[in-house]
Amino acid sequence: MRWTIKPIPEKQEIQKLSDELKVNTLVAQLLLQRGISSYKEAKRFFRPQLTDLHNPFLMKDMDVAVSRIEQAITSHENILVYGDYDVDGTTAVALVSSYLLQEYPNVATYIPDRYGEGYGVSLKGIDFADDNDFSLIIALDCGVKAVAQVEYAKQKGIDFIICDHHRPGESLPAAVAVLDPKREDCNYPYDELCGCGVGFKLVQALASNKGQTIENLIPYLDLVATAIGADIVPITGENRVLAFFGMQVINSNPRIGFQAIINQVKKKELTITDVVFIIAPRINAAGRMEHGQHAVNLLTETDLQQAERFAAGIEKYNFDRRSLDQEITQQALSQIRTNKEEERFTSVVYQENWHKGVIGIVASRLTETYYRPTLVFTKSGDKLAASARSVKGFDVYNALQDCAECIEQFGGHKYAAGLTLLEEQFGTFKARFEKVVAETIDPQLLTPEITIDAKIELNQITPKLMRILKQFAPFGPGNMTPVFMAENVQDTGYGKGVGEGGKHLKLSVTQKGSKPMGAIGFNLGDSIGRIKKKNRFDIVFHLDENEWQGQVNLQLKLKDLK
Structure with missing residues (x-):
């Protein structure tokens, strides 16, 4: 090292x-x-003080988003709270839906199926909204690139409010509001919020319009702190304040769902590291092994006995996930060794029957072993899907942009991304990705620091x-x-x-x-x-x-x- x-x-x-x-x-x-x-x-x-948090209305489109939600409530519209199936997405859905449901009953939640629908806003989700008379969708931790999907929803008379923290594409979806501090035209003072953090700012804005103070929102901060830890966003500025008070909630008065998990693992005082390695994998396991809605059900449950039953089910998913990721990691390592690829600048492996729910974890394990940008592919319908992980100092998202001609769809961050491509493009993509990384990476970044x-x-x-x-x-x-x-x-x-x-x-x-x-x-x-x-x-x-x-x-x- x-x-x-x-x-x-x-x-x-x-x-x-x-x-x-x-x-x-x-x-x-x-x-x-x-x-x-x-x-x-x-x-x-x-x-840290809660008064250090920024005014949510400094975020571009926040006033429009709040106005549209208030209009929906006044008009008795049905609101669908939609989010990704990982920790950031499910905590965000739990937060926004439970806040709205306090005073307004016409709210439901939707988590896309990892296998049937894939990441982000799906046409199936929009069809579900249309079939069930939802006229407003609040998308959390996804949607900033869903240009075609939002247009499809508009044709069905469904409005979108997008709360995302990923980098936007060349054009924004034609949503009623796009809340994303990474928008180039957004002057919000802090752009490192996670998806749940952006959802919290929306709730903060709604609350302030009702005369509520930030103290009224403290019970939601256990969700935000968990998402901050799990999504590996910087714990600086506003995130530090949210994480600081969120950890206090987790250790003093956690929501029933968290209490059920803590009761299982029998740990007294949790640090944010414990949240990352104890709570987050269990929440993630639901979406990886079964369905992310199970995680939302646990995080919004108010009866401890029922929550403990949910937590026991999620514990089983987590056990199965661990066994599976160990097995697939060994197969992937064997593939790298068999093909004598140890000397490459990248690790790109593929097997059609690998479980899509654990390929991100496997990519992380391979990165730990060979310490280079890594992609793990599996078959997903008629396409290949992959999780990408990178090494410190190298932007894998930018590298994927340089391979865009081989890719159907991709999104993510500097160190973690996801993509899909046609099976016939796999060989071309693998060669192109190796070439891009070899030409752009500083060789010393391939040694852990x-x-x-x-x-x-x-x-x-x-x-x-x-x-x-x-x-x-x-x-x-x-x-x-x-x-x-x-x-x-x-x-x-x-x-x-x-x-x-x-x-x-x-x-x-x-x-x-x-x-x-x-x-x-x-x-x-x-x-x-x-x-x-x-x-x-x-x-x-x-x-x-x-x-x-x-x-x-x-x-x-x-x-x-x-």
């Missing part, structure tokens, strides 16, 4: 902020590296430092968990491999006579030979707490060692 140390701010800057905040210079350095250079900015970072915040001495690590670092949370893109480097450490002699087959490394390290500190390195068990005989080595780690028999001790969570 590449070890890259972040630029260190000027000493005078560090000292100035250290004096102003009355914190040590290490904490001041970490804050400056996050763009925080004053008391006012630090206060906003450590003590660890970004290090600061070099420190082990004796700088104290319970007080840990207490301050915990206040940096919630962590995520734009505010990652601080990573440290310590040089010339040595094992005290207790180092050993632990876990199945000694897969993990457990040791106790000292440095220049410092007190021994416990350390754990997951998947670093094969490094045991490099630390024996009291060899000196450098480590990269973040700080963690280890609870054992009621005792909580600091430990180093190793990311790499040299």
Whole structure:
């Protein structure tokens, strides 16, 4: 792995902020590296306020969207809340529908079938709306590219309000309103909201017109925080405020559906990392293995016993999903090795019977193994569908744009995308994608990078430092968990491999006579030979707490060692 140390701010800057905040210079350095250079900015970072949220009417088309929904309610129209089948989409549908249903009964939800309809706004969904007398569709986490679908709906007398956060295409759909902070003509101050976040801004605008305050909307923030974590959007600016208060809701008064999941996993205090790895996969599993509507049912349920029955069903989907993704990952790795493709700049694999619901996870696993832009294809109807994943620093969405002549449809983000193409185009696309990536990627991006915040001495690590670092949370893109480097450490002699087959490394390290500190390195068990005989080595780690028999001790969570 590449070890890259972040630029260190000027000493005078560090000292100035250290004096102003009355914190040590290490904490001041970490804050400056996050763009925080004053008391006012630090206060906003450590003590987010709901008043820091922007006025939702600053978003282009928000006034039109609110007016159309209010008109629909006054006229007793049927409203269909439509969203994608992943965590961002299902949480957004749960949020907007449950808010509207508080005071207006003519609201239903629709999640497209991953296999029968695919991603985004479908003609089948519009036909469902037409057959059931819905005259307004609110599309969440999708729709900004649905030009043809919105036109089809217009012909049937159905209006659209689109709430999306993906990049628009060359032209916008002819919807009543297109709420998307990534629109070029939208001057909203923060453009990194997730789909559920855009849905929340719509609800915030509706609420303000009714004289409600932001405090009235706090119970919905558990949904927003979950979507922010699952969709891997930056946890900066407005997202940080939403995630901060959303995590408080999850840990103090979560909605019944979340409580049912938490009861199953038996975890006391959840971090946003727990949300990403415990709650989000279970919500996602519904859409992957069965249907995303199951997730919406769980997230909107108000009876705990019923929610626990829903959660048990989703737990089974999640178990099946894990088995399936492990099996397909092994088949995909075997395909890469059999075809001797290890030396390529990309991984592009295909098998027609792979389960469409897990190919995104498999693409992530292959990226972890070979660390290069990756696509996993399967058959979907009469076409091929793929999930794309990228490596840090490389924009896979732009690469797909350069292959557009081979693709039927695509959409997504810098690091994750989805696409469909005709089967006869697969070979052409695979060659073209390899050529585009080979010509545009910086070769060093094909080696995983660890970004290090600061070099420190082990004796700088104290319970007080840990207490301050915990206040940096919630962590995520734009505010990652601080990573440290310590040089010339040595094992005290207790180092050993632990876990199945000694897969993990457990040791106790000292440095220049410092007190021994416990350390754990997951998947670093094969490094045991490099630390024996009291060899000196450098480590990269973040700080963690280890609870054992009621005792909580600091430990180093190793990311790499040299």
